[in-house]
Amino acid sequence: MENNLKDKILQLKKKRGAKILAHYYQRGEIQDIADAVGDSYYLSKVAKDCNEQVIVFCGVKFMAESAKILSPEKTVILPVMDAGCPMADMAEGHEVEELKKKHPKAKVVCYINSSAEVKALSDVCCTSSNALNIIRNIDEEEIIFLPDKNLGEYIQEQVPEKKFIIWNGFCITHKRVRHKEIIQAKDIHKDMVIVTHPECEKEIRDESDFIGSTGEIINFVNTSSNKKFLIVTEEGVLHQMDSKDNKEFYMPGGSMVCVNMKKTRLEDVYNSLLNMKNKIELKEDIRIKASTALKNMHKLGG
Numbered sequence: 001m002e003n004n005l006k007d008k009i010l011q012l013k014k015k016r017g018a019k020i021l022a023h024y025y026q027r028g029e030i031q032d033i034a035d036a037v038g039d040s041y042y043l044s045k046v047a048k049d050c051n052e053q054v055i056v057f058c059g060v061k062f063m064a065e066s067a068k069i070l071s072p073e074k075t076v077i078l079p080v081m082d083a084g085c086p087m088a089d090m091a092e093g094h095e096v097e098e099l100k101k102k103h104p105k106a107k108v109v110c111y112i113n114s115s116a117e118v119k120a121l122s123d124v125c126c127t128s129s130n131a132l133n134i135i136r137n138i139d140e141e142e143i144i145f146l147p148d149k150n151l152g153e154y155i156q157e158q159v160p161e162k163k164f165i166i167w168n169g170f171c172i173t174h175k176r177v178r179h180k181e182i183i184q185a186k187d188i189h190k191d192m193v194i195v196t197h198p199e200c201e202k203e204i205r206d207e208s209d210f211i212g213s214t215g216e217i218i219n220f221v222n223t224s225s226n227k228k229f230l231i232v233t234e235e236g237v238l239h240q241m242d243s244k245d246n247k248e249f250y251m252p253g254g255s256m257v258c259v260n261m262k263k264t265r266l267e268d269v270y271n272s273l274l275n276m277k278n279k280i281e282l283k284e285d286i287r288i289k290a291s292t293a294l295k296n297m298h299k300l301g302g
Ligand code: SF4
Pocket: 025, 060, 084, 085, 086, 087, 088, 113, 171, 172, 173, 174, 234, 258, 259, 260, 261
């Protein structure tokens, strides 16, 4: 049945001239049918650079929006329209405007996990892999960082000479990790390597051997000579991890799942392609301003 559906999706994809993109946190079967799997910025670049005019973005809304911001001429489809990101929803445009008024000299850096409206109000976007470079390359001393408090504080620790005004947003998936779960795992498996996403809280990061973005975590694990890993990010990354050489993977609490990322099923991909529904539409003035913030990310991120 699943194979039958996969075949039907691939046929329909060809007929529509579409490219299917999947974030690392998507279900394994979605990653398997995708033309490209990666983090949100990489995928928005693939969407922009590919020849296909229809992009099916299997992820959450801000990701499909980022693809549309960079490729306005293309049709960008989000298979499940209510697959959102609670962290992105924690910063609203009018609140950002208020904060900007209070700190007129500050540069506004927004994590890519933000709405198009918030990106449009920001000077530059960042991802978890390029945030440090970007902040270091900004001349201004004062930085408004939003919406992720944990990523903001992680960068602040490394750039203490700058003044940070950090938003109080967080990822509900990474926030669920308990400090005692990490300590228990370390007690049971002395040789375990703890790899953590910077969206985790400080007390979790401080117990970690490696901190990085999803792509960096996958690369670290796949090239490491260690055998046992505690993976402290959404469990979709396991699908890209290489278990050869008897590598063992564990997760705090047994699993870490983002319910929004898991909303997309093969049926949704098929139906969205069949009916060409769930197209991302953005107001042009917002899109243009947001695209400046994304392009600045490229300039400052190196
Ligand atoms: S894992 Fe966290 S940051 Fe990523 S989409 Fe889910 S809620 Fe948002």
